[in-house]
Amino acid sequence: MWDGDRGRWFMANAEGHKLGFYTSSDLTSWQHVGHFERTDLGLLECPDIFRMTADDGTRHWVLATSANGKSRGLPATYAYWTGAFDGSSFTPDHPEPEWLDHGFDFYGAVTYPDHTASGAENDSLRHAIGWANFWDYPHNTPTLATDRYNGDDMIVRDLRLKHANGSYYLASAPTAALEKYARRSHQLGDVPVTDVLDLDVTAPAYDLTCELVWDPAAPPANAGFEICRAPGGGRHVAAGLYLRGPFAYVNRRPTINPTGGESRTPIDPSTGRLSIRILVDHTSVEMFLGDGRVVHSHRVFPLESDNHIRLYAHEGAAIFRNLTIREIA
Structure with missing residues (x-):
């Protein structure tokens, strides 16, 4: 320089x-x-x-x-x-x-x-x-x-x-130039979840954003997303918050991947909320937390049909606030 x-x-x-x-x-x-x-x-x-x-x-x-x-x-x-x-x-x-x-x-x-x-x-x-x-x-x-x-x-x-x-x-933060490639937007609003909810949206590449909200006095054990999910379940990548840990994670063990494994970073369940942004592409998942100080980036190898999304909140409830999924060309 x-x-x-x-x-x-x-x-x-x-x-x-x-x-x-x-x-x-x-x-x-x-x-x-x-x-x-x-x-x-x-x-x-x-x-x-x-x-x-x-x-x-x-x-x-x-x-x-x-x-x-x-x-x-x-x-x-x-x-x-x-x-x-x-x-x-x-x-x-x-x-x-x-x-x-x-x-x-x-x-x-x-x-x-x-x-x-x-x-x-x-x-x-x-x-x-x-x-x-x-x-x-x-x-x-x-x-x-x-x-x-x-x-x-x-x-x-x-x-x-x-x-x-x-x-x-x-x-x-994902580069602002990514906005030019947004093809179709699904504005799902505030989505309450107890147990699991399968979305109608399917796509091989997308930009997902929401604020995950829970009751700090009675948080769910685990809340987040199954992405790159096979049509009948089974194969997927899990990305979310294990509030009893407490830690955020991306787990690629349930899908095709180079070596398996789960990455973890600590979180504070007492806040009752955390902004999440997940970029999914054909062979990658990137999860940005909060203001982007913490990011989890993983290579994954879903089959072409593994393009479904499931929300989950186990042993409790959570709200996926202002959930938006923008398909990327």
């Missing part, structure tokens, strides 16, 4: 368990000036460093890298730190990283700047694109056998830096 504060180029280079820092005046001769090292996050890949203006008007540096925290019960996706950068070294605000995704398939991600209509860089918004795969199964996904297809990217995200409780984090 161009370091405008110091009038030189800066490079972060992946070097095993560390990111090497280098500077140059001509993009040809480089000088090593420092590094950022972590020995507890596996091999570090695809380093990323940028500065953003947060929602409170302050400016902050972000250092990021694709990392593997599975040995510590952490994700293996895009890890990042906010902090201070002096042109040679980076000092994180907190030792532990934040994660842009808590699913199994948002690896090798990179970001790039947003620009205004005049061409000026808009540092309050940035875009990210991540690999919809992981090194555990790059050569053995089901579509390799059916049509020699293995791999794409998750939807491009719009990133904004937000402030809460004395710290800063990146909030993700």
Whole structure:
């Protein structure tokens, strides 16, 4: 990147368990000036460093890298730190990283700047694109056998830096450009559910939004969605909230998938509500929670007929408020 504060180029280079820092005046001769090292996050890949203006008007540096925290019960996706950068070294605000995704398939991600209509860089918004795969199964996904297809990217995200409780984090949203591809909208309103409810809407690719609402004094045990559901049940991906955990989850075990598995992130049942946005495509499910600080991205491989949707609220009731499903062309 161009370091405008110091009038030189800066490079972060992946070097095993560390990111090497280098500077140059001509993009040809480089000088090593420092590094950022972590020995507890596996091999570090695809380093990323940028500065953003947060929602409170302050400016902050972000250092990021694709990392593997599975040995510590952490994700293996895009890890990042906010902090201070002096042109040679980076000092994180907190030792532990934040994660842009808590699913199994948002690896090798990179970001790039947003620009205004005049061409000026808009540092309050940035875009990210991540690999919809992981090194555990790059050569053995089901579509390799059916049509020699293995791999794409998750939807491009719009990133904004937000402030809460004395710290800063990146909030993700599907890129606003996705609006151009909305084909048909199903406005289902407020949908109360006790036990299960099968929707009449079927589609292979869609953008689902709602606010899931429950009584904090008597929450259901489990509430959410069966998506990519087979016509007669059985195969599906479960995405929702286990309020007795309490955690949010995406579970791809009940469908065709590379390795099985369920991703989980903590939630607070006492709030009685949580905004949920789920993007479903032919081979992927992405669930955005709240303002997008937490996202679960997964590769899945439903059959062509597995395009049904079921709502559920087990051992209690929930309201799927302002439930909207927009089919995507």
